[in-house]
Amino acid sequence: MSASRVSARLSLLESAISPRSHSDQIPSSIVKSSNMIASQSALLIGGITHARPEWEALSSILTLKEFPSGTRQEFIENCKAGHYDDVVAIYRSNTSNKFTGNFDAELLSILPKSIRYICHNGAGYDNIDVPAYTRRNIAVSSTPVAVNNATADVGIFLMIGALRQAYVPITAIREGKWQGQTTTGHDPQGKVLGILGMGGIGREMATRAKAFGMKIQYHNRSRLPADLEAGATYVSFDELLANSDVLSLNLALNASTRHIIGAPEFGKMKDGVVVVNTARGALIDEDALVTALDSGKVRSAGLDVYEEEPKVHPGLLSNPRVMLLPHIGTNTFETQKEMEILVLNNLKSAVEKGELITQVPEQKK
Numbered sequence: 001m002s003a004s005r006v007s008a009r010l011s012l013l014e015s016a017i018s019p020r021s022h023s024d025q026i027p028s029s030i031v032k033s034s035n036m037i038a039s040q041s042a043l044l045i046g047g048i049t050h051a052r053p054e055w056e057a058l059s060s061i062l063t064l065k066e067f068p069s070g071t072r073q074e075f076i077e078n079c080k081a082g083h084y085d086d087v088v089a090i091y092r093s094n095t096s097n098k099f100t101g102n103f104d105a106e107l108l109s110i111l112p113k114s115i116r117y118i119c120h121n122g123a124g125y126d127n128i129d130v131p132a133y134t135r136r137n138i139a140v141s142s143t144p145v146a147v148n149n150a151t152a153d154v155g156i157f158l159m160i161g162a163l164r165q166a167y168v169p170i171t172a173i174r175e176g177k178w179q180g181q182t183t184t185g186h187d188p189q190g191k192v193l194g195i196l197g198m199g200g201i202g203r204e205m206a207t208r209a210k211a212f213g214m215k216i217q218y219h220n221r222s223r224l225p226a227d228l229e230a231g232a233t234y235v236s237f238d239e240l241l242a243n244s245d246v247l248s249l250n251l252a253l254n255a256s257t258r259h260i261i262g263a264p265e266f267g268k269m270k271d272g273v274v275v276v277n278t279a280r281g282a283l284i285d286e287d288a289l290v291t292a293l294d295s296g297k298v299r300s301a302g303l304d305v306y307e308e309e310p311k312v313h314p315g316l317l318s319n320p321r322v323m324l325l326p327h328i329g330t331n332t333f334e335t336q337k338e339m340e341i342l343v344l345n346n347l348k349s350a351v352e353k354g355e356l357i358t359q360v361p362e363q364k365k
């Protein structure tokens with residue numbers, strides 16, 4: 001990692017939050033109050049695993065409330081009953097989305113008028129209707145940068161696994177079949193990696209892939225400055241499809257990127273292309289991917305994300321040329337902790353300075 005990126009990463013983590021003594025007590029389902037009564041509250045939806053002391057330290061400036069688990073209906077009832085009427089900032093996550101459902105326009109209409117900030121734990125935030133929250137003047141932050149290394153590591157793991165079609169030997173040896181039906185794989189050396197979405201994770205994919213002797217090309221909405229390009233070639237979307245041996249998806253899911261890769265795009269790719277997706281499942285039309293795998297157009301794929309998680313397309317499950325992981329991109333101790341701290345730093349900055357550190361780019365425009 002370059003010195004500038006290290007310092008950018010550290011500056012996100014520098015915090016005025018000073019951990020206080022850790023309490024293992026699970027708070028009540030609605031309210032965990034501080035010793036002092038602050039006039040404003042923060043609401044934690046779901047759990048905090050690694051940074052609970054830092055969360056509890058916020059009780060010096062805020063009353064802390066929690067909705068650790070439950071249903072969307074229960075959450076809505078709490079809102080309607082006025083339990084969160086003094087909440088100015090919410091800590092939520094992709095994980096806690098299963099309790100509340102999406103932060104969509106319906107939920108927004110029920111949230112207390114006091115809420116000014118949504119501090120989201122996750123680099124992807126497609127479960128928040130950002131335009132609707134922007135219209136209500138609610139600022140939203142996510143956790144970029146902190147996720148880069150762990151997610152790119154998984155991307156490389158999936159790419160190598162797909163190139164080597166590693167699923168077959170991995171399962172054969174445990175079934176007592178030694179190599180079983182293992183086929184001969186392919187080297188990354190000398191191949192062209194095409195990165196669609198050259199943001200934080202895409203650039204870390206590029207850094208790692210260069211060490212494997214790959215040539216890097218990318219497509220982004222706009223070309224990057226030379227220092228961020230770091231030797232990668234900027235190409236059009238169609239050139240990326242036509243000239244990549246491995247295509248890695250590293251862009252956000254939104255209305256304009258849903259199914260950005262479908263049957264017409266597979267048709268423009270090289271025969272035997274390898275597809276890696278650690279971004280969001282719905283970027284790819286999964287039915288079209290299964291068809292392209294079945295025909296051999298796509299030789300193999302490495303996937304961490306799916307269109308309808310936790311459902312996985314049966315055509316992917318049954319295909320031994322596909323490496324499948326259950327959305328574990330950021331699931332390391334170090335990264336999870338860094339993400340939690342970054343959310344809390346956003347929350348503290350919001351309350352104390354009126355600004356988020358990593359506000360989502362759509363709102364910064």
Ligand SMILES: NC(=O)c1ccc[n+]([C@@H]2O[C@H](COP(=O)([O-])OP(=O)(O)OC[C@H]3O[C@@H](n4cnc5c(N)ncnc54)[C@H](O)[C@@H]3O)[C@@H](O)[C@H]2O)c1
Binds near residue numbers: 145147199280305330
């Ligand atoms: N598998 C996981 O656990 C995991 C972990 C973290 C992030 N993610 C996903 O990865 C995505 C990328 O994360 P990031 O932190 O690198 O985001 P980022 O915002 O740093 O980078 C995304 C890049 O995509 C580009 N882009 C957007 N729309 C595009 C388009 N139509 N065509 C080409 N490029 C486009 C943007 O300009 C940006 O450079 C996230 O949105 C998230 O959904 C998944």
